[in-house]
Amino acid sequence: QMQLQESGPGLVKPSETLSLTCTVSGDSISSTSYYWVWVRQPPGKRPEWIGSIYYTGGSYYNPSLKSRVTISVDRTRNQFSLNLNSVTAADTAVYFCANTYYSNYFDSWGQGVLVSVSS
Amino acid sequence: QSALTQPASVSGSPGQSITMSCTGTSSDVGSNNLVSWYQQDPGKAPKLLIFEVNRRPSGVSNRFSGSKSGNTASLTISGLQAEDEADYYCCSYGATSLWVFGGGTKVTVL
Numbered sequence: 463q464m465q466l467q468e469s470g471p472g473l474v475k476p477s478e479t480l481s482l483t484c485t486v487s488g489d490s491i492s493s494t495s496y497y498w499v500w501v502r503q504p505p506g507k508r509p510e511w512i513g514s515i516y517y518t519g520g521s522y523y524n525p526s527l528k529s530r531v532t533i534s535v536d537r538t539r540n541q542f543s544l545n546l547n548s549v550t551a552a553d554t555a556v557y558f559c560a561n562t563y564y565s566n567y568f569d570s571w572g573q574g575v576l577v578s579v580s581s
Numbered sequence: 582q583s584a585l586t587q588p589a590s591v592s593g594s595p596g597q598s599i600t601m602s603c604t605g606t607s608s609d610v611g612s613n614n615l616v617s618w619y620q621q622d623p624g625k626a627p628k629l630l631i632f633e634v635n636r637r638p639s640g641v642s643n644r645f646s647g648s649k650s651g652n653t654a655s656l657t658i659s660g661l662q663a664e665d666e667a668d669y670y671c672c673s674y675g676a677t678s679l680w681v682f683g684g685g686t687k688v689t690v691l
Contacts, residue, residue: 499680508584509627509670511680524679558626565674566633567617571626 464488466559466572474553474579480546484559484572491540492517496569497562498542500533502555503574510555514562515542549579585610585671585683592689593661601686603654603671608678611652615674618647618656620667621685627670631656663690 470482484498491498500512513523515533523531527546535542546553556574563569586604593599603610603618610616614634619627629638631647634654644659654673658665671683 508684509672509682511682514680522679560626562680563632566615567629568619568627568672569629571628574626 464561464570466561466570468557468559468572468575470575470577472576472578474549474577475581476550476579477548480544480549480553480557480577480579482544482557482559482575482577484542484544486540486542486561491535491542492537495563497564498533498535499560499562499568500544501558501560501568501571502553503558504552504555509558512544512546512557551579553577554579583678583681585673585681587669587671587683587686589684590687590689592691593658594691595661595663597661598657598659599661599688600655600657601669601688603656603673603683605652605654605673605681606678607652609652609673609675609681610649610654610671612675614649616647616649616654617672618645618654619670619672621670622667630669658688661690666690 465487467485474480497514499514501509503509513533515521532545558574560568560571616634618631621627634649635647646657669686
């Protein structure tokens, strides 16, 4: 069974870059059926899709975040990563990595990591 | 990219059936059958309940069912149980809106 695990700092200073990595186990990140995704959820609010990447490196992003987001994939380590630059307090949220089965649904999720933006 | 509209809360007694709605537009919910529903317990990741409007993954109780009419999707929980207390989110994929979630519905079992 596929498992995903987020890792990265839980505290980021305003204007700096938030960086998280998701390690996939139980399946290959090179699977042709999946997109690898980052989703965030501010406390008490709805989930917000950040962006998706295919194992080939092709990616697409939420238009509202596109100018600040980069998602990359490392097939050798079975990992994918999120960089969100110029963060503000509004970026404080639980960040989940997940995968989608094509564009049909979110299949497996990591447990999530709370990232706070504060000086 | 606007959120899908869900009622903030729905409640019911054990054994009853409840239904919650998810209203979008012709660019998302109304554009295809890529509507999914997720159950989220506090402090946990969302869990897939329904995909492609009305299909259940293996392991999900048949008390959960989904439907759609036009730009509105619905999730029904039959035989409500105490363990069904959670937040429920709808989600839609559209060619222009891409992935968008609803605002969430909190289910309370009375």
